[in-house]
Amino acid sequence: MQRAEEPEVIIAFFEITGDELAAGLREGRYDAGLSLQESNDPSLKGRPLWSESLAVAMPLKRPFLDKGKVTIAELLSQPVFRWEAENCPLLDQRLSSFMPADEQHTQQVTSFEMMALWVAAGYGVGVSAQSRIERAHGWGICMRPLADGPYEIVTHLQQPAEQANPVSERFERRALKVAKDGAV
Template identity: 25%
Template sequence: MELRHLRYFVAVAEELHFGRAAARSFVAQPTLSQQIKTFEGEVGARLFERSPRVSLTPVGAVLLPHARRVLDEAACAEAAVRAAAEGRAGALRVGYEAPIMRDGLAESIRAFRADVPDAGLHFWEAGSREQVEAVREGRADAGLVLLPVDERGVEVRAIAESPIFVVIPEGHRLAGRETVALAELSDEPQVAWARDPAPEVYDQYLRACGAAGFVPRVVQEVRHAESLLGLVAAGVGVGTMHAARVQPGYPGVAFARLVEPALTIRTGAVWRRGDGSPLLARFLDAVLRPAPPL
């Protein structure tokens, strides 16, 4: 049973006239008549009475609702395939680092959702290394990470670059400053970010401290901004923070931009190398700002 036979059958059943059904189907009337005869041979029953005028037989009447349903399902399937091929349907699993959503990505994602309302976006918060591993293993389609990351098996593009700030306890000798040189932290106890969520970022900071002539005196490691802010406010030490995490007015702390060198944190997107998903391509177009390949 072919879809074209069902389409011809429905056209004749609805028009009850072979000439009009042929015009509606964009075929010659003799061709349509022959196709209906072939179809009747396949199903093993007459579907139409031809005289004195065209009408459905009881068998044709039984077939008609089923034929319409099959054609509707076929049209839905065709539309779904077309939408998927154009990147307008499907689902994506996307990881993200919390501060990235403050880097303007929320607006980009909102625009993407408005442009592709039928697509599913499933977000999960995770460290950059965990996201890269998930993308590499096919457990996620993309990640929004802090750069640099391990690039084996993944494509990486930068999204934005933001300065790093020093978080200082209220009343500290460095409080009230607009900028602080990295070397001025050499003797300070530090509340540091744990290494494992973003090891390349952690190591980059250690190298910068080494270039400034010291090894940071880490007295506490944290995984969340609230922990760092609270411990600095309690006087445990100073800390450093991506600009997107800075909370002006947070009680007990002050913020100063880190300079000499002016360290920055880059955010970026990662996805599996060779992934040809049209929906992923549309998502990346939405979130990637103009930036050169890394």
């Protein structure tokens, strides 16, 4: 939509950490950014654009396949792989409440692809965005929703709070329209 309506506006994409995004927005290096983390910085304004339900990724031959939804207790019967970019405080809290403090059952991975690799190989189950798992079915994994939720990750549009940039304002309107229409 952005390219179609304003092809003369050049948009550059950078994959950076949340802290780097906040600093870049404050310093004027970036006009806007998308993040899975909500900012508490008063010099920035953020808007939730869309949310996505988390689900369980499991190998095609696993005991949960007969279940419609997987509970946290059932999830923890196996090693759990999590991609740290998909932060969900409610899920993290529930997972830790089921485990003794001295026992670590969840392993962080550096990407969804790495999580899918470990899951497809049968080393455990993963937790990720439902749509991402569904698209990876050909990799040898399947998806089951999580019970006891909702467990969601939210994509936020972040901008400087005092921004009066008309190009960024039009980008924001388009992003909100895409989010409202569910065209993500």
